[in-house]
Amino acid sequence: MGVVPVSAGAGAALGFLAAASAARAVVEIGTGTGVSGVWLLRGMRPDGVLTTVDVETEHQRLARQTFTEAGFPNQRARTIPGPALEVLPRLTDGAYDLVFCDGDKREYVAYLAEARRLLRPGGVVVFDNALWHDRVADPSVRDEETLAVRELLTTVAEDEDLLRVLLPVGDGLLLARTREH
Numbered sequence: 001m002g003v004v005p006v007s008a009g010a011g012a013a014l015g016f017l018a019a020a021s022a023a024r025a026v027v028e029i030g031t032g033t034g035v036s037g038v039w040l041l042r043g044m045r046p047d048g049v050l051t052t053v054d055v056e057t058e059h060q061r062l063a064r065q066t067f068t069e070a071g072f073p074n075q076r077a078r079t080i081p082g083p084a085l086e087v088l089p090r091l092t093d094g095a096y097d098l099v100f101c102d103g104d105k106r107e108y109v110a111y112l113a114e115a116r117r118l119l120r121p122g123g124v125v126v127f128d129n130a131l132w133h134d135r136v137a138d139p140s141v142r143d144e145e146t147l148a149v150r151e152l153l154t155t156v157a158e159d160e161d162l163l164r165v166l167l168p169v170g171d172g173l174l175l176a177r178t179r180e181h
Helices: 008-020 037-043 055-067 084-090 105-118 144-156
Strands: 025-029 048-055 077-081 096-101 119-128 164-168 171-180
Touching: 008 037, 008 119, 008 164, 008 171, 025 037, 025 084, 025 105, 037 048, 037 055, 037 096, 048 055, 055 077, 077 084, 077 105, 084 105, 096 105, 105 119, 144 164, 144 171
Parallel strands: 025 048, 025 096, 048 077, 096 119
Antiparallel strands: 119 171, 164 171
């Protein structure tokens, strides 16, 4: 399908984060074929619902199949087709425990703004590919996606309202937690 799933290490980290936060409501940007969604669902509360957004309806069809095969009832995952920046504004402010971003890297900074609106106080946003195939650390690499990931890292690092950590798991997971005011 041309979709690169999260690594087992990144998936385990996602499941741990969902469990540690007792996540009941999670948004995933970039459904893929459901691999990261399964990891998230495994960590979420038994009554939790994953809302997953992807532009590719075929990916979402395969993800629903993956969720079913993993033993999750249909009501545990809500798939919404469409571009993330068109779908996310329709979701409820402050209603989510975790937002996982694995969509268009060029939109990562915009996803951060949407995630901050969607997350409850103390919620966590996670970005996959934060090391972007080791390109981020190489200043000679200047393609659009690499520059966008660098911009995200800088934006998060400069935001004093976010507690953050970059985990060297898979292709890099950037985690940022909103402070509870």
